[in-house]
Amino acid sequence: MEMELRKKVSGVQASTALLLISAAVLSIFSLYMWQKYVIMSDRRVVWSAVENALGADGVQFVVDDSTDGVVQRATTTLDFIGDLGSEVRSEFKDDSIDSVIRTVSTKTEDFLYYERNDNTKTPQLKELEGVWVDIGTEGQTESKTLADTFTNGSLVLAGNLSGSDRKKLIKQMQADKLYVVQGITKSERIDGKEFRTYKVKLSSTAYNKALKSYFSAIGLDEASSQVQLDGSPDLNPIIEIAIDMKSRAIVGTGYPDIASTGARVYSQWDKKYTFDLPMTTISGEELQKRTESIYTQTE
Numbered sequence: 001m002e003m004e005l006r007k008k009v010s011g012v013q014a015s016t017a018l019l020l021i022s023a024a025v026l027s028i029f030s031l032y033m034w035q036k037y038v039i040m041s042d043r044r045v046v047w048s049a050v051e052n053a054l055g056a057d058g059v060q061f062v063v064d065d066s067t068d069g070v071v072q073r074a075t076t077t078l079d080f081i082g083d084l085g086s087e088v089r090s091e092f093k094d095d096s097i098d099s100v101i102r103t104v105s106t107k108t109e110d111f112l113y114y115e116r117n118d119n120t121k122t123p124q125l126k127e128l129e130g131v132w133v134d135i136g137t138e139g140q141t142e143s144k145t146l147a148d149t150f151t152n153g154s155l156v157l158a159g160n161l162s163g164s165d166r167k168k169l170i171k172q173m174q175a176d177k178l179y180v181v182q183g184i185t186k187s188e189r190i191d192g193k194e195f196r197t198y199k200v201k202l203s204s205t206a207y208n209k210a211l212k213s214y215f216s217a218i219g220l221d222e223a224s225s226q227v228q229l230d231g232s233p234d235l236n237p238i239i240e241i242a243i244d245m246k247s248r249a250i251v252g253t254g255y256p257d258i259a260s261t262g263a264r265v266y267s268q269w270d271k272k273y274t275f276d277l278p279m280t281t282i283s284g285e286e287l288q289k290r291t292e293s294i295y296t297q298t299e
Helices: 002-039 042-053 123-128 144-151 163-175 204-217 221-225 284-298
Strands: 058-064 071-079 085-093 097-106 110-119 132-134 179-190 193-202 238-244 249-254 264-267
Touching: 042 163, 042 179, 042 193, 042 238, 042 249, 071 144, 085 144, 097 144, 110 123, 123 284, 132 284, 144 204, 144 221, 163 204, 179 238, 193 204, 204 221
Parallel strands: none
Antiparallel strands: 058 071, 058 264, 071 085, 085 097, 097 110, 110 132, 179 193, 193 238, 238 249, 249 264
16 A cells, blocks of 8 residues: 555656656747747847837947048938937048048038048148038028938938837838838858848838938927928838847948948947037138139139
8 A cells, every 4th residue: 555655656756747847848948939939030120120229329320432442431420319419420532632521410500520631633622621611501490411411321210219209100110011021131140249131121101201200209390391201102122231139239221232332330329429519610602712712723
């Protein structure tokens, strides 16, 4: 009797152990499947990165279209905290020209600054170095240059929208199928970080609709009112979006791919930027007079 009882107890213990092992295996398998098919699904990754871009303090990106013997690079910095602001640092260098020009914009003002202006064919142009030019339109209440800098050539919108505005815009973009993920074109590991590049179909009609809502959400109402939604055909270009898989930060965008001319390389997400603004400026008309005078002297 005692032996039978021991056998029964041992059988129960074995069954319990098997159940625990089975439960552990099932839990691990379920976690793996969740990560593979839900958290790591292509669509979820891309939309997560798009949403993160709309909740950033600021960002910097570079467009480098340099070729052999010619440097042509633009570094754009955007600040979304407090008063909106942007700076574009444009570099150009070839056999005769070596120039760096900065364009700085706030919500209501636009300035141009000659950081470097070397020209072997017209050396007098160096006189413009250190000059700040007010390039805003007289009486403007909202900078068109700022709106253009925020969005021109942008395949992904960036900003610091409130939580409710961000969710509302993402919901609109998803309903309109602004991005339809086609799949992964590249996966690589750099310095221990995993990056994936996704092929995505973009809807131009949905993008314009999102752009209108985006401008309104960040307080650029004039820019929002100028976005036309009617009369334009819906174009569906295939683009590429590169993403840091850990942070879900966008690291690159390009059309038709991230190796093409005009492709953007993003860095320094979620950082607040400040920009130098001039104490004194000259007008666009004065700049034109000075430039014409320089060229007249060289004739």
